[in-house]
Amino acid sequence: MAKFKGAIVVDTEKCKGCGLCVVSCPTAVIELARGVNGKGYHYAHMANPDACIGCSSCGLVCPDTVITVYRAKAS
Amino acid sequence: MTATTEINNIISKENLVYKKTDVLLDNEMHYCPGCTHGVIHKVIAEVIEEMDIQDKTIGVSPVGCSVLAYNYLDIDWQQAAHGRAPALATATSRLMPDKYVFTYQGDGDLASIGCAEIMHACNRGENIVVVFVNNAIYGMTGGQMAPTTLEGQVTATSPYGRDCATTGFPMKMSEMVSLLPGTRFVTRQSAETAGAVRKLKKAIRKGFENTREKKGLSFIEIVGTCSSGWKLSPTQSNEWMKENMFPYYPLGTLKDE
Ligand SMILES: Cc1ncc(C[n+]2csc(CCOP(=O)(O)OP(=O)(O)O)c2C)c(N)n1
Ligand code: SF4
Ligand code: SF4
Ligand code: SF4
Ligand SMILES: [Mg+2]
Numbered sequence: 001m002a003k004f005k006g007a008i009v010v011d012t013e014k015c016k017g018c019g020l021c022v023v024s025c026p027t028a029v030i031e032l033a034r035g036v037n038g039k040g041y042h043y044a045h046m047a048n049p050d051a052c053i054g055c056s057s058c059g060l061v062c063p064d065t066v067i068t069v070y071r072a073k074a075s
Numbered sequence: 076m077t078a079t080t081e082i083n084n085i086i087s088k089e090n091l092v093y094k095k096t097d098v099l100l101d102n103e104m105h106y107c108p109g110c111t112h113g114v115i116h117k118v119i120a121e122v123i124e125e126m127d128i129q130d131k132t133i134g135v136s137p138v139g140c141s142v143l144a145y146n147y148l149d150i151d152w153q154q155a156a157h158g159r160a161p162a163l164a165t166a167t168s169r170l171m172p173d174k175y176v177f178t179y180q181g182d183g184d185l186a187s188i189g190c191a192e193i194m195h196a197c198n199r200g201e202n203i204v205v206v207f208v209n210n211a212i213y214g215m216t217g218g219q220m221a222p223t224t225l226e227g228q229v230t231a232t233s234p235y236g237r238d239c240a241t242t243g244f245p246m247k248m249s250e251m252v253s254l255l256p257g258t259r260f261v262t263r264q265s266a267e268t269a270g271a272v273r274k275l276k277k278a279i280r281k282g283f284e285n286t287r288e289k290k291g292l293s294f295i296e297i298v299g300t301c302s303s304g305w306k307l308s309p310t311q312s313n314e315w316m317k318e319n320m321f322p323y324y325p326l327g328t329l330k331d332e
Contacts, residue, residue: 006092007085018109018309024269041108049082057269059093063113064104069093072085 005074006054010044011066017041021058021067027051030058096124102146109309111299112141114266115208115275119177120148122280132175133167135160139181140215141208158189161196164203175286177204182223183213186248190222193252200257200291204282207248207294210301211320218304222246225319230304245323249296253329260285260293261330265321267300267313298324
């Protein structure tokens, strides 16, 4: 089991649905939503939250810096 | 414990590991989805925060998609005529030698209309950082050929692919400026993966540290994408970049003195 459990918060209204976070995630946590935000973009969200290890890859590559990452020791 | 409560427990202040730096303003960026300019802005902002130089940094923005960079980084800015950012940065750093002065320039701006200014600023070894964003195209004006456009690359002004027999060859600016004695640090980076972003951050930090030590000019090229100009999706653009740009514009440090 992973040593860390992570979670991300996406500012969905500011997300542009570029998908760069999706391909950067080593554990396939993120998907683009079927729905759209106010700008018409399919925003990113945690589709598989249990797999998040809080590595921050998604936050680092996001051009609009709309992802906040949290990480806690796995209990 | 349900999955939702577990996530809610993780999302708390003491577990925070990555957030937008306050040096980046809250203004939404006008860049297209996936544009490398956004990542580079963020990295510069993070370095400024970490070095605690927000009130001592002056950026010079170019003409090109990043003309409005002053809307995104909460520092002092000037905006130069097309290609002339190195000239403005020269004056600024000479008049205010204790400031951290950097130019932010695209490949059209730096390698085409501003080719003379960058060469001479590098040759004089001005005490500035140059952030050079090479996306192999004129992004802002609709995807025309730039001096950096690859051989055979299709753009609005090379619809059959760039023909080097008539338009010359893609210019390797980092290699060229590394030959000038005025440059101290010349490196080519990218920003498509978390690892690349971390490396880029180290390079930009080194550039600003060189400014602090009055070492002269640091030239940091970033090979990036322009999905609108290239007419690919952001993720396809990264793949195209890796396949086509990296072999011609190899990543790595060319000079570090
Ligand atoms: C004197 C002058 N000539 C031409 C232009 C038109 N123009 C605006 S941006 C640009 C090129 C931008 O390309 P680049 O520097 O690569 O920036 P990018 O948008 O790709 O980041 C050109 C030719 C102008 N604004 N001013
Ligand atoms: S990288 Fe950022 S802007 Fe792009 S889809 Fe992910 S959260 Fe949205
Ligand atoms: S923090 Fe790491 S594991 Fe979690 S969603 Fe982002 S990239 Fe995936
Ligand atoms: S046109 Fe190209 S360089 Fe300009 S914002 Fe769009 S993707 Fe970025
Ligand atoms: Mg360009």
